[in-house]
Amino acid sequence: MKKYFSDLVTGAKSLVAGFIVTFKALLSPVVTVQYPREKLPVGKGYRGHPILILEDDTGRPKCIACGSCMRLCPSQCITVQGEKKEGDKRKYPTVFQVDFTRCSLCGTCSEVCPVAALEYSDVYGLAGFTREEFQYDLLADLPGLVETGFKPVSAD
Amino acid sequence: MDILSNIPPHLFRMIIAVAVVLGFVFANATVMGYLERKLAGRFQRRLGPMEVGWHGILQMPVDGIKLIAKQLIVPDNVAGILFYVAPLIAMSPVALPFLVIPFAPGLQVIDLDVGAIFVLTMISFNTVAVFLAGWSSNNNYAMIGAMRAVAQNIAYEIPILLSVLAIGLMTNTFSMKGIIEAQKSIWFIIVQPAAFIMMFICSIAETNRAPFDLPEAESELTAGFHTEYSGIAFSLFMIAEYTYMFVNCCLVATLFLGGWKGIPLPFGDYSSCIWFFAKVYFLMFVIVWCRWTFPRVRFDQLMNFAWKYLIPFSLVNLLITAILVKLL
Amino acid sequence: MTPQAVSKPIHYRYFINMGPQHPSTHGVLRLVVGLYGEYVLSLEPVIGYGHRMQELMAERRPWPAFLPNTARMDYACGLPHQHCYLLAIEKMLGIAVAQRGEYLRVITTEINRIVSHLLWLGANLLDLGAFTPILYCFDDRENFLDILEDVTGSRLTHCWYRAGGVLNDVPADFADRLRAVIKRMYGRFEIYKNLVTDNIIFQKRTKDIGIITPDLARRYGATGPVLRGSGIAYDIRKSMPYSIYPQLDFDIPVGEQGDCFDRYIVHIEEMRQSLRIIEQCIDRLPEGEVRTKLPKKMTLPPGDCTFSVEGARGEVTYYLVGDGSDVPYRLKVRAPCFSNLSLLPELCEDMLLADMIATMGSLDLVIPEVDR
Ligand code: SF4
Ligand code: SF4
Numbered sequence: 137m138k139k140y141f142s143d144l145v146t147g148a149k150s151l152v153a154g155f156i157v158t159f160k161a162l163l164s165p166v167v168t169v170q171y172p173r174e175k176l177p178v179g180k181g182y183r184g185h186p187i188l189i190l191e192d193d194t195g196r197p198k199c200i201a202c203g204s205c206m207r208l209c210p211s212q213c214i215t216v217q218g219e220k221k222e223g224d225k226r227k228y229p230t231v232f233q234v235d236f237t238r239c240s241l242c243g244t245c246s247e248v249c250p251v252a253a254l255e256y257s258d259v260y261g262l263a264g265f266t267r268e269e270f271q272y273d274l275l276a277d278l279p280g281l282v283e284t285g286f287k288p289v290s291a292d
Numbered sequence: 293m294d295i296l297s298n299i300p301p302h303l304f305r306m307i308i309a310v311a312v313v314l315g316f317v318f319a320n321a322t323v324m325g326y327l328e329r330k331l332a333g334r335f336q337r338r339l340g341p342m343e344v345g346w347h348g349i350l351q352m353p354v355d356g357i358k359l360i361a362k363q364l365i366v367p368d369n370v371a372g373i374l375f376y377v378a379p380l381i382a383m384s385p386v387a388l389p390f391l392v393i394p395f396a397p398g399l400q401v402i403d404l405d406v407g408a409i410f411v412l413t414m415i416s417f418n419t420v421a422v423f424l425a426g427w428s429s430n431n432n433y434a435m436i437g438a439m440r441a442v443a444q445n446i447a448y449e450i451p452i453l454l455s456v457l458a459i460g461l462m463t464n465t466f467s468m469k470g471i472i473e474a475q476k477s478i479w480f481i482i483v484q485p486a487a488f489i490m491m492f493i494c495s496i497a498e499t500n501r502a503p504f505d506l507p508e509a510e511s512e513l514t515a516g517f518h519t520e521y522s523g524i525a526f527s528l529f530m531i532a533e534y535t536y537m538f539v540n541c542c543l544v545a546t547l548f549l550g551g552w553k554g555i556p557l558p559f560g561d562y563s564s565c566i567w568f569f570a571k572v573y574f575l576m577f578v579i580v581w582c583r584w585t586f587p588r589v590r591f592d593q594l595m596n597f598a599w600k601y602l603i604p605f606s607l608v609n610l611l612i613t614a615i616l617v618k619l620l
Numbered sequence: 621m622t623p624q625a626v627s628k629p630i631h632y633r634y635f636i637n638m639g640p641q642h643p644s645t646h647g648v649l650r651l652v653v654g655l656y657g658e659y660v661l662s663l664e665p666v667i668g669y670g671h672r673m674q675e676l677m678a679e680r681r682p683w684p685a686f687l688p689n690t691a692r693m694d695y696a697c698g699l700p701h702q703h704c705y706l707l708a709i710e711k712m713l714g715i716a717v718a719q720r721g722e723y724l725r726v727i728t729t730e731i732n733r734i735v736s737h738l739l740w741l742g743a744n745l746l747d748l749g750a751f752t753p754i755l756y757c758f759d760d761r762e763n764f765l766d767i768l769e770d771v772t773g774s775r776l777t778h779c780w781y782r783a784g785g786v787l788n789d790v791p792a793d794f795a796d797r798l799r800a801v802i803k804r805m806y807g808r809f810e811i812y813k814n815l816v817t818d819n820i821i822f823q824k825r826t827k828d829i830g831i832i833t834p835d836l837a838r839r840y841g842a843t844g845p846v847l848r849g850s851g852i853a854y855d856i857r858k859s860m861p862y863s864i865y866p867q868l869d870f871d872i873p874v875g876e877q878g879d880c881f882d883r884y885i886v887h888i889e890e891m892r893q894s895l896r897i898i899e900q901c902i903d904r905l906p907e908g909e910v911r912t913k914l915p916k917k918m919t920l921p922p923g924d925c926t927f928s929v930e931g932a933r934g935e936v937t938y939y940l941v942g943d944g945s946d947v948p949y950r951l952k953v954r955a956p957c958f959s960n961l962s963l964l965p966e967l968c969e970d971m972l973l974a975d976m977i978a979t980m981g982s983l984d985l986v987i988p989e990v991d992r
Contacts, residue, residue: 140600143820144601146820147820148820150818150819150820150823151586151819151820151821153814153815153818153819154585154586154814154815154819155581155585156814157585157811157814157815158335158581158584158585158752158815159581161334161335161336161337161752161756162331162334162335164337165337166333166334166337166338166339167337167338167759167762168337168338168339170339170342179766179769179770180770180791181769181770181771181772181773181788181791182769182770182773182774183773183774208684208685210681210684210685210686210687210688210689211688240688240689240692240777240779241688241773241774241777241779242687242688242779243773243779243780243787244684247782247787256773332751335752336751336752336755336756337755337756337759338755432634432635432636432655433636436658436973502749502751503749503821505749509749509974510643511643511644511746511747511748511749511977512644512973512974512977514642514643583751584751584752585750585752585815586750586819586821587745587748587749587750587816587819587821587822587825588748588749588750588821588825588974589821589824589825590824590825590972590974590975591658591972591974592972593824593825
């Protein structure tokens, strides 16, 4: 009989404690943001899709088309071809394709690149209707991505 | 003019009242739907609907249009006509209690001698609707939900009735107006706190709201009794739920919180309905608050609570009231 | 209140198919539940909807290429899997791990454990019908995830550990940010206590429900909080110490009788312990390289190797066989959820449907890990 009533009292107390917690929450400021209108800054180390880095002076890609990233990519989603044109000191890529549908954002490609020519963008929330939209031609996208305010962060 | 004078004014009043009431039912569902989503957001420290209109104020009308426009998907093997009738049964009796609820002095369609009992009777129609919906859906989840609804509502109607009875003993009437008049000097929440708390808990259970929302416990029964309903049929259940909530709160406000009574307002008699609505919506706020705070109880615990706590307590309460009324 | 066992007229039994899209089966688990009224007579988990042949993938490519997959085994707590895989590789190849790298690994693993436990806490309460705590949990979780994102580059499917250490060093403000978040998290336990732990409805829903006896847990090979909830203090971090755990000071919380409430308490306590571990690690974080220099191509020597770590849900074991090439000959993963799930049918007999859901929620199942 004693338990019968003490249950009632402790129970009621605990319910009131719960009420207080949610009421405090009601009065405190919200923690969410209205996503498409407000955006939180992306973390500095965030890895979006791979992009190519330009040489400062010439404005051409740093990539020397060595093919390491292509070979070591776990998802085998990079295709690189390059050639040494007349008058160039080294090879430049002529094709640099990333199949983003398969990329696992693992970080290997920029890690293995001998000249640090690959980085990751901070673009997120990518969506599309066809797979073809995610076949990125990095050489074509290059200027556009740089203009979106991407700032490279050193991988090491 | 001839025709109008032939219509009994009584009937005329009723027709107007029904039109107003039906309008109010939808308006209430809209407002409550919006408030509930907004409050739920704030309780969880988010904003709730924000996109449609200023602070999402048009969200519910837009949702309503969407639900009406949606195809009504009827699965094979449902129990034919009953499947269609169930949402209507949920919806229609809901208008009737409004006839006897006194919103303000003189703002009452008809004052029945048994007003409070009449409201309770109409509320219990909900059980029939829920059971029909669950049973006719031919779906195991819906069936379990329906069974739970029946058992739960039967158990919880008893303490409600016993609490109302305690009030009846003190006032000698079940007329809603009479009960409010009897609270001239003091609200019954002070005289009968136990009955108030029990009645309020039971109203939550009676309207199948969390933490007693077992008939539609979505983590167990996906959507419970309305699993198979879509479009407007589903929204009829939702509107009915909000209206039952409103009616229940009206009853509690009338019986215990003095109905329209409050500090007199300077805009005539009818304006005291502001007090009434304030009380009712405060009670609704508490119900919403409950829902977004507590976990769901289990079915047998719910029944235990009704039979081991609420019913004995309300019986004792009734007994004490009877003795005191006799002695004083 | 334990429901009494009902007499079982088997022919009255009816079936409901819970899942693969049921709200409380968390992912793609399907349960074929035989019911009598609301009592569960039989229960049969059907798994495999999320099978991705992870182990076979490992046997087709050089071993570093499997690293991204490890985090996708258990989407809620991927880093222990990655840790385990690398520890196995390192043991096999005899690689020394950079000290700073190892500390960072432990810090991030523990953050990941907290993140995972918070997810569990919210989801379990959602199963019990409480809608609000999950949002508070996600609020806390976001803080930790922000840090993880800054460090590992992603929020969920981290791929940051590398053989010999970690990919890159942490940002300069890492320690301070982490301390601030930890401080906030300690304060948040009070909210969970008031809102959940002490709540009478929660206690009634979880106490004496779904009791896993030590015997039952042992028979099915349950590990992690499920086993510790039953009172057996088995935690790989203590019983088969690896990495830097022997130098750290932390306790293994255990439950008393193994009901859902005990498992809840164990989860909450483990979060506190993880916070303690992280604090100690940041205090002692050594300077230096985060990664040892390794030769370009390393082949796995013939032979095999097993390594176990404590994941958020129990013992994660990687069994690796090498054959002299850099492609593993065989990789076998022991995922804790599979064992924890397999005790569900025996546990849930004669239970009420609602209790079955509560019990299943308390087991902290992540189905992709079961299916792999
Ligand atoms: S991030 Fe990984 S998966 Fe993606 S392209 Fe680079 S190496 Fe390939
Ligand atoms: S590894 Fe670097 S340099 Fe070589 S192909 Fe890839 S991006 Fe170009």
